[in-house]
Each structure stands twice: as structure tokens, then as C-alpha cells.
Amino acid sequence: MTLTVLNPATEEPIAELEQAGVEEADEAVARARAAYPAWRAVAPADRARLLRRLAGLVEEHAEELARIESENVGKPIAGARGEVGMVSQVFHFYAGAVDKHFGETIPAAGGAALTFREPLGVVGLIVPWNFPLNIASWKLAPALAVGNTAVLKPAELTPLSAMRLAELVLEAGIPEGVVNVLVGKGSVVGQRLVEHPDVAKIGFTGSTEVGRLVMKGAAETIKRVTLELGGKSANVIFEDADLERAAAAAPYAVFDNAGQDCCARSRVLVQKSVYDRFLDRFVDATRRVKVGDPADESTEMGPLISAEHREKVGSYVDGVSSAFRGEVPESAGFWFPCTIVEATNDYRVAREEVFGPVAAVIPFEDEADAIRIANDTPYGLSGSIWTRDGARALRVARAIDAGVLSVNANTSVRVQTPFGGFKQSGFGRELGMHALDGYSEVKSVFVSTEG
């Protein structure tokens, strides 16, 4: 079966691809399995050198990769360049980490107790469509650094950057079979990877709904899983915050990537005493977000990924009066305007992950109320706290059940810091040295010194 890949900003086809089925998935796993013994035996310094070469090739081809990603996802080109920059940093970081992820010696009577960090074998990496190359690199780089081989399954809608990366992997000198990219349906090849007895682990990023299926499917073979799932993060604005800065930054915390971001701060919690002042400024700042052609250097927000997704996003605001609704181009493309609604935490738009450019502004009374509302969600991925009171910032950061928080900023992702969720946002950590734990097993070996 062929797969037609569209440019979401024009609705025009940009590629026709053959889709893999179960048989091709099995072949990819077999190739990865065959490549594993030699890859895990590569000397650490050599494995690091190969990853560093790949990082260099990503840098060299940065503009090409950014254009592929921008066309396929509808991302503004400036943002796509930043993402590709991160991809090369990720490979550089894990090249440097290859020989810094080591075991311990533990006091034990009668000998020496040692631990080793062993690779798992073949890992299945399943990636969503919102940050295709970035998220692929977060999984691939630590997996390879530890000595695993991989089958990488990009999302059906956005396979093009992963396919190009696979070519650069070979150009870097990483042997055939170490990285295998499989283009196909999640319900077919994704599920096959989850069930395959020769796949030791699934690194999954996607919706909580599919994450549940992955976890269930993995149970049969006691497969390891890392699940990076959905979110409904809070951007908490206290009355003592720098309101100008908080309001100027808030649009990008939810409308970036057209809201198709698991870390989107789509619940904007504002203390009642400054609610009106903040809302005015937030609306003003949102009015200035530049929506349009992703290839234009100054564009800040592009279209949604598909017609089907646009329909889903629209269902959250149908019949709900909005405080602001922006403008979108009239040309073809899956456009959706920046939308701000005033809500309580009980509204559907505040409870479910919209995954589009829709912000729900919710008032709160005091610190305890803010924490209660922030935590009143099944998700726990990300969030922000805006206050000038340092003690409060730390108190609230400790009290919010989420994996990644920022104070007086809206960033979630850094190459060197752990990233992942609490509650139904998943478990396991990507990025930083923590990611290496998810792609290795600890082995304990006791060596007797007696006799």
C-alpha cells in the first residue's frame, strides 16, 4: 500500500511512499538483531566517534533537514532550524556520554561486587508527528550510545526527516542494520514492534490512548517501555509576577508548533487580583503572533497537521465563546486561529489535551488554589510558575505533580536535563544522562577473592 505524504500548509502531496507491513517489520527486527553483537562490541571511543560524525553530518545538512521538517509538519522554518540544531546537539551529547555511563563497585564480604550497564538488544522507537526528528534523536542517540540497535518507526504523517536521517547514519559510518527506519501504520508495524519477541524495549512518544495499548502489548513479552504521553500543563501566574514578561511569553507557551506540543501550557491559571490586567496583555501579545506560510522567515505559527486533526481541535471551541480568535490565511492549508477562552477547570477544553492553538484561561484565589487546580488533571508533564517570590516558586514547583517545570520561563526541554511525565503523561525519562538508564540494564557481578 502506498502512503501519500502531504504538506499541511498547502494540502499538496510531497511524497508517495511504500508502506511496510508485518513482514517488513520482522525483517527490520532481524537486521537489527544481526547487527547487535558487532555494534555492542564496538570500542566506546569508536562508538562515540561515529555518533559525533553523525552529529556533524546533521549540522552540515541542517538547512536541508529543517526544510524537510518544515514542509512535512507545516512548522515555521525558523523553529525547524532550532529543532535540527537540537538534534545535532543530542548526538554530540550522547557521543560524549558513551564512556561516562558506568557501573559501581559495592562493598561485599569475600570479594568484589561490581555493576555493569548492559545494552538491551534491539529497541523499537515509536515517534509522533509533532517533533519528528527531534523526538527520534532523543531515543536513538542514547540507545546507540549504550550499544543497542534500533528499529525506528516515524509517524505515518511525517516520515521524511527520519528517512533522510537513516541515510546520514550510514554516511557517518554506522554499520548497516544498526538503525532501521520503518515507514508504516502504527496499528500494523508499530504494534508488531510492541509484540515482537526479539524487541527488548519500546521507547514510545505519542498519545496516552496509544500509550495504553503499547503498555498492554508489551506485557506479553515483559518488554521494557518508556512512555512519553500527552499533557495538559498549567502556566501559573501569581499576582507578584512580572506580568509584562509573563504575558508576552504566554502565547508562545501554548501556540508554538500550533499548540501541537505535549508540553503546551494550555491551561493559563491567573490569580484573580491580576486576572483582567493579565488577560488584556495576553490577548494583545497573541494578536501579534504571526501566522502564515511556514517558509517565511518571520512566521511564528503554521497550520495544524491534517484536516482530521483540525476538526478535532475545532470541536473543543464549538459553541464556546472566546476572549480572542486570531486570523489565518485564506489559502489552502489546515489553518486554525490562535484562540483564547475563559474557562473553569471543569470545561472540556481545560480537561482534555486539545493539541491545537487553544488556551483556556482559568482564575484562582491563592497559592493553595493554584496548586489544587494545576494538579486537577490526569496528566503531569510540564508547567510554569511566574512569581517574584523565590520561596513560593520552589514551594509550588515541589507541589505540582509534573516531570518538567520552569520558573519565570516556559521552557521544558534541554539536551542535558531529564524530560518525562508524572501520572498519565507516562514514565521513564529522556534526555540528559537519565535517558541512558532507559536503554540499559544493570547487571551485578560478584567476584570471589577467596581460594
Ligand code: NAD
Ligand atoms: P499517536 O499516539 O497517535 O501516535 C504516535 C506513534 O504511535 C505514531 O508513530 C503511530 O503510528 C504509532 N502508533 C499508533 N498506533 C499504534 C499501536 N497500536 N501500536 C504501536 N504504535 C502505534 O500520537 P500522535 O498523534 O502521533 O502524536 C500526538 C500525541 O503525542 C499527543 O498526545 C502528544 O501529547 C504526544 N506527545 C508526547 C510527547 C512527550 O514527550 N510526552 C511529545 C510529543 C508528543
